[in-house]
Amino acid sequence: xxxxxxxxxxxxxxxxxxxxxxxxxxxxxxxxxxxxxxxxxxxxxxxxxxxxxxxxxxxxxxxxxxxxxxxxxxxxxxxxxxxxxxxxxxxxxxxxxxxxxxxxxxxxxxxxxxxxxxxxxxxxxxxxxxxxxxxxxxxxxxxxxxxxxxxxxxxxxxxxxxxxxxxxxxxxxxxxxxxxxxxxxxxxxxxxxxxxxxxxxxxxxxxx
Numbered sequence: 434x435x436x437x438x439x440x441x442x443x444x445x446x447x448x449x450x451x452x453x454x455x456x457x458x459x460x461x462x463x464x465x466x467x468x469x470x471x472x473x474x475x476x477x478x479x480x481x482x483x484x485x486x487x488x489x490x491x492x493x494x495x496x497x498x499x500x501x502x503x504x505x506x507x508x509x510x511x512x513x514x515x516x517x518x519x520x521x522x523x524x525x526x527x528x529x530x531x532x533x534x535x536x537x538x539x540x541x542x543x544x545x546x547x548x549x550x551x552x553x554x555x556x557x558x559x560x561x562x563x564x565x566x567x568x569x570x571x572x573x574x575x576x577x578x579x580x581x582x583x584x585x586x587x588x589x590x591x592x593x594x595x596x597x598x599x600x601x602x603x604x605x606x607x608x609x610x611x612x613x614x615x616x617x618x619x620x621x622x623x624x625x626x627x628x629x630x631x632x633x634x635x636x637x638x639x640x641x
Contacts, residue, residue: 437479440475440479441479441480441489442493442496443469443471444465444469444471444475444476444479444480444486444489445489445490445492445493446469446493447465447468447469448460448465448468448486448489448490448548449490449493449494449544449545449548450468450544450548451464451465451468452490452547452548452551452552453543453544453545453547453548453551454544456551457551457552457554457555460483460486460487460490462476462477462480462483462486463476465486484559484561484562487552487555487562487565488562488564488565490548490552491552491565491568492568494545494548494549494552494568495568497542497545498545501534501537501538501542502534517582518582518583518584519579519582519583519584520641521641523583524583524632524635524636524639524641525632527579527631527635528628528629528631528632528635529624529628531599531627531628531631532624532625532627532628532630532631533624535599535602535603535606535627535631536618536619536623536624536627538603538607539603539606539607539618539619539623540618540619540623541619543607543618546603546607547607547608550604550607550608552565553565553566569596572596573592573593573596574592575592576592576593576595576596577589577591577592577593578592579592580592580595580638580639583635583638583639583641584639584640584641585638585639591638594638595634595635595638598634599631599634602627602630602631606618
């Protein structure tokens with residue numbers, strides 16, 4: 434990582450925390466300088482416009498999400514035509530891995546999850562930012578591949594459904610009514626509950 438890339442990453446991390454704390458209105462170049470403990474004008478020197486700043490945030494979110502997926506051995510690369518078939522035990526392990534990542538995004542990664550949803554909502558009203566949606570296509574490609582290997586009858590459609598359902602599960606426990614009754618994020622009970630929910634979804638989509 435070059436010095437410039439490292440500096441942009443630090444600024445983007447500070448911006449993520451700002452968005453998580455105060456929403457998109459809190460995101461200004463001056464506020465990022467202060468949160469990152471950088472001299473005034475640093476953020477604008479590297480990311481001159483608000484759009485550039487938001488794009489840096491989205492890129493950083495995608496980078497850190499990929500690192501989380503890799504840490505729990507969930508696929509992040511292109512689908513492999515020679516990948517082995519998935520059976521019930523594999524899907525149990527997959528559900529547990531997805532649950533670990535979701536629980537992380539609800540606990541230590543909570544700020545990133547809040548910032549991600551804030552950026553997506555911003556893009557609804559800013560057509561020039563719609564490109565941030567492309568960062569979610571990789572997960573859909575992987576889900577289609579996994580469901581193909583698991584014997585799903587319509588993996589193209591069901592892969593997209595899987596990602597949408599899991600994203601809804603995350604949002605419900607992060608900002609919806611699910612936060613009132615779900616186990617405490619970061620706990621074994623949370624991971625177990627999330628794993629059961631994901632496994633139920635996989636069972637419904639694959640018949641296993």
